[in-house]
Amino acid sequence: MKTSASLRGDGRSVMPGMPAGVPKKSRKDPLLIFRRTILPHAALSLLGLIFLFPFIWLLLTSLKNPSEIFQVPPAIFPEKWQWSNYGNAIGSIPFFLYMGNTLLLCVINIAGQLFSAPLVAYSITKIPWRGRGIIFSLVVATMILPAQVQMIPVYIIFAKLGWINTFLPLTIGSFFGAPFYIFLLRQFMMGLPGELCEAAKMDGASELRTYGQIIVPLLKPPLMTIALFTFVGTYTDFMGPLIYLNDNTKWTITVGLQGFLQDHGAQWELLMAASAIFTIPMVVLYFFGQKYFMKAGSTLSGFK
Numbered sequence: 001m002k003t004s005a006s007l008r009g010d011g012r013s014v015m016p017g018m019p020a021g022v023p024k025k026s027r028k029d030p031l032l033i034f035r036r037t038i039l040p041h042a043a044l045s046l047l048g049l050i051f052l053f054p055f056i057w058l059l060l061t062s063l064k065n066p067s068e069i070f071q072v073p074p075a076i077f078p079e080k081w082q083w084s085n086y087g088n089a090i091g092s093i094p095f096f097l098y099m100g101n102t103l104l105l106c107v108i109n110i111a112g113q114l115f116s117a118p119l120v121a122y123s124i125t126k127i128p129w130r131g132r133g134i135i136f137s138l139v140v141a142t143m144i145l146p147a148q149v150q151m152i153p154v155y156i157i158f159a160k161l162g163w164i165n166t167f168l169p170l171t172i173g174s175f176f177g178a179p180f181y182i183f184l185l186r187q188f189m190m191g192l193p194g195e196l197c198e199a200a201k202m203d204g205a206s207e208l209r210t211y212g213q214i215i216v217p218l219l220k221p222p223l224m225t226i227a228l229f230t231f232v233g234t235y236t237d238f239m240g241p242l243i244y245l246n247d248n249t250k251w252t253i254t255v256g257l258q259g260f261l262q263d264h265g266a267q268w269e270l271l272m273a274a275s276a277i278f279t280i281p282m283v284v285l286y287f288f289g290q291k292y293f294m295k296a297g298s299t300l301s302g303f304k
Contacts, residue, residue: 098256112174121185
């Protein structure tokens with residue numbers, strides 16, 4: 001009579017689908033389940049709450065009145081939700097003007113990076129020419145230089161060009177490609193089959209057509225990653241607008257919040273309300289673009 005069990009070398013039966021040498025009850029061991037599932041999930045949930053706590057406290061503070069903010073012991077929830085703080089915060093500064101300036105810089109910088117970085121990476125990776133290895137090494141070497149080291153020389157250059165108090169110092173660099181984005185795209189392109197470009201050239205395609213019709217459509221994951229990183233970097237930039245923009249009608253939202261603090265003092269409920277509004281685009285960006293942030297890890301896994 002046939003059975004569903006098989007025999008190991010020592011004569012003991014093993015149920016189908018169960019690895020040999022693993023006791024059946026070990027899969028249902030409560031301690032093992034706790035260590036492998038419950039404990040890691042609990043630790044990650046706690047870590048998530050720790051990172052989320054400042055944002056929750058910001059929202060709660062934005063809905064309190066001044067006396068509740070400095071109350072001892074502190075009150076977690078306000079006695080009366082002060083939704084008017086948001087209207088007062090927006091009315092205290094030209095909020096939408098600052099937000100418009102910020103989003104304009106984001107759009108220009110994203111367009112510049114998506115135009116320049118893939119071109120440089122393609123020329124270094126797929127077009128054979130003498131000295132491309134040296135040029136790439138110099139590009140990567142610039143990543144080592146801290147931004148603070150370049151700050152004064154770059155300011156002097158822009159001042160001599162007459163670009164102070166314009167958006168040019170905050171955008172022109174994007175059209176020459178950021179070293180990290182060039183490095184990222186080069187590593188991704190190295191994983192693409194060389195036969196694609198060879199087949200296109202055999203069909204009579206030029207380098208520009210090969211780049212535009214063959215390579216660029218394959219670069220969607222890293223290009224989306226670059227767009228998201230550029231948006232975050234430009235949207236949260238404080239030092240650049242503070243240094244180059246003297247006219248307050250050209251300020252970005254980060255400099256505008258600092259100006260609000262200087263003009264109105266420590267009205268923390270209004271400052272927290274303005275900061276909460278400031279975070280809305282970032283939260284929306286996260287929910288709609290989180291899959292591309294996750295793909296950034298798989299893109300970086302192509303590094304050799």
